[in-house]
Amino acid sequence: MALHIETPLVESRPLSLIAERSVYLKLDALQPPGSFKIRGIGLACETYLARGAQRFISSSGGNAGLAVAYAGRRLGVPVIVVVPETTSNKAKELLRMEDAEVIVYGASWQEANAFAQSLLGETDAFLHPFDDPLLWQGHASMIDEVAQTGYKPDAVLLSVGGGGLLSGVVEGLQRNKWHDVPVFAIETEGAASFHAAVNAGHTVELDSITSVATSLGAKRVCERALQCAKEHPIHSVVISDKNALAACERFLDDHRILVEPACGVSLAMVYDHAQMLEGYKNILVIVCGGATTTIDQIRDWSGKNRIQPC
Structure with a gap:
């Protein structure tokens, strides 16, 4: 018996109305330990x-x-x-x-x-947090669950830290023969090691992590994540901490689920940057979770970030 549970796939009416397209959520924040991990x-x-x-x-x-x-x-x-x-x-x-x-x-x-x-x-x-083929194989099961419902998205939105989730989702898309479904790989400014790797053509180590989204704070993504970018259509996007934090609070209001900024960054793509999804009618957002964050902490971080530009 697997240690993870099959998580709900639900349509988000609030996000669909904001984005003016159909937005579905894979709610891995509901896993027993609080995240897809x-x-x-x-x-x-x-x-x-x-x-x-x-x-x-x-x-x-x-x-x-x-x-x-x-x-x-x-x-x-x-x-x-x-x-x-x-x-x-x-x-x-x-x-x-x-x-x-x-x-x-x-x-x-x-x-x-x-x-x-x-x-x-x-x-x-x-147990490495993100760089292990067994992890990618396990994470791919979330796409298997989506495919079993009969729903096929036009694009998948997810956050990138060390690249384990990205590697797993791409494995899941490919083993379900969804090679045509692009992935938007989203990071916060100050933790964008995948974006740096894509631009350089090889993995690079960031000097430091300055984002509040510490779960995205891998100074270097795994090699497999960069390889995925060469094998599958992936769009690298970088969003501000301010937007990620605001998305956490908005998502709590909309769906009564608290997630950390590392997850909020993917939601912020819909809340604040839906124009980047032009041409995609059906969006799947991986709500990856985060158990250690509190709403007070998010509000404290937001206070510190109000004076920073988006």
């Missing part, structure tokens, strides 16, 4: 357990770490999650609720990740 990480954890892993180790204080902790609890496997000092108390609380051992180490994810790797023993499995 459990699809791929759940598959990876089950696979590594079958190969003899006796402990799972992660270095993410966000959605990936929560998915590992959830999978470990469900499978009866102990989990260590190493998080940087910047990780919120809310995130640490959620990890401990899933019975994970939380270790705080370093000022950045890179330092936490290096420490997590140093803990690996012969019977441990390391």
Whole structure:
């Protein structure tokens, strides 16, 4: 039995009216750990357990770490999650609720990740947050679910961080023979490593992450994400933090679901930039989720961003 659930595919009347076209939502924010990550990480954890892993180790204080902790609890496997000092108390609380051992180490994810790797023993499995073919295979299941409903979109909107979701969605589109369905890959300013890679023709490392959408804060996307851009029609789009944050609040009002800015950026594409979707009548938005964000945090970030230009 899979660790993820089949999530609803629903028409968004508010977004459809705003965009003047049909907008459907794949609501992966409703996954038990709060995001799409459990699809791929759940598959990876089950696979590594079958190969003899006796402990799972992660270095993410966000959605990936929560998915590992959830999978470990469900499978009866102990989990260590190493998080940087910047990780919120809310995130640490959620990890401990899933019975994970939380270790705080370093000022950045890179330092936490290096420490997590140093803990690996012969019977441990390391769960990367986005760069693992098992993750992409698992994430592709969301497109399988959409195809099974009989609905075929003209375009798919999703956010890009490290590229795991993008890689999985493209795999899902291709295995359902939807090679003609383009993907709008959306990032925030200050975390646009995929956009930089597309422009350069190779992956590049950003100097720093300055966006509030920290779940998109991979300084370098995985190589597979860039390869997808060469194999499938993908449009890279960059949107402001301000728009992403506003979209989170608008989506909460419209659908009573709270998502993080890393998810809000895809919704902002519809709320604020629907003109870029000209020519596409049926839009599918991957509502990828985010469990560690609170509405107070979003409003606090919004206050800090009001003086910044869009």
